[in-house]
Amino acid sequence: MKVETDDPKQVVLQVGNALKKLRKDKRLSLEDLSELTGVSKLTLGNIERGETNPTLGMLWKISRGLSIPLMALFARESNVNVSRAGQGLRIAGDSKAWIMEPIFQNASNEIEMCRAYIQPNSTYHPEKHHQNTTEIVTVMSGKITISVNEDSYELNEYDSISFRADSIHSYTNHSNDIVVLHIVLKYGV
Known part of the structure; x- marks a missing residue:
């Protein structure tokens, strides 16, 4: 995981503190969590x-093991949140083809949103998400092919x-340009 903020060490500490709190709650x-x-x-x-x-793949394993949304590991408590594109937390996938910016997560941990940037001429294969999770993707700029199981779908700007x-x-x-996506994850019960 590559985290880009004004203070990356602070984000790593924040993730560590959140994980410890979630584990203790x-x-x-640590042995139970490892299993x-x-x-x-x-x-x-x-x-x-x-x-x-930690890598993004490792964080997905942890979130699935704890049955929590991925962004719960980055959550901050506040009544008002503003998310500005290109500012704040940025997480690069292991292959560097994918950069994700968390936007918001609701308090009940049922929905989270992020912006994702897919690098030119690249493919990103994410870890499988939690069981019964729905992913809703809107192309904000560019054109992308999204494959789900055996089927592929071509999406243009503003397609979802x-x-x-x-x-x-x-x-x-x-393409030779970065593709920008808006992603909503809805966690099932």
């Missing part, structure tokens, strides 16, 4: 102490698609 030991997530106890401890910068996010899916940008 669920009354889990749930498939992430080693040592790595989880390092994340909680802010001593390591909705699909089960626990399906195998990918995003492919065949």
Whole structure:
């Protein structure tokens, strides 16, 4: 995970503190959490102490293991939030083809929103999301191919698609320009 903010170390510490709080709220030991997530106890401890910068894939494993939205690991408490494009938290995928900016997450952890930037001539294969999660994607600029299971869909600027996010899916940008997406994740029960 590459995090871009004014103070990246602060974000790593914030993720660690959020993970530790979530783990303790669920009354889990590091060993219990390791069994749930498939992430080693040592790595989880390092994340909680802010001593390591976890990958996006690792954070997905943790969020699925805890049955929480990914953005719950980045959540801040406030009554009013403003999200400005290109400012604040930015997370790069392991392949660098994908950059995500969290926008908002509602208090009940049912919905989260983000902006995503798909680099030119690249493909991003995200981890499967939580079971019964719906992903709603709107193309804000550019053109993209989104594959869900065996089917591919071409979307142009302002087109939208909705699909089960626990399906195998990918995003492919065949152009020489960055594609900007608006993504809403609706977590099922």
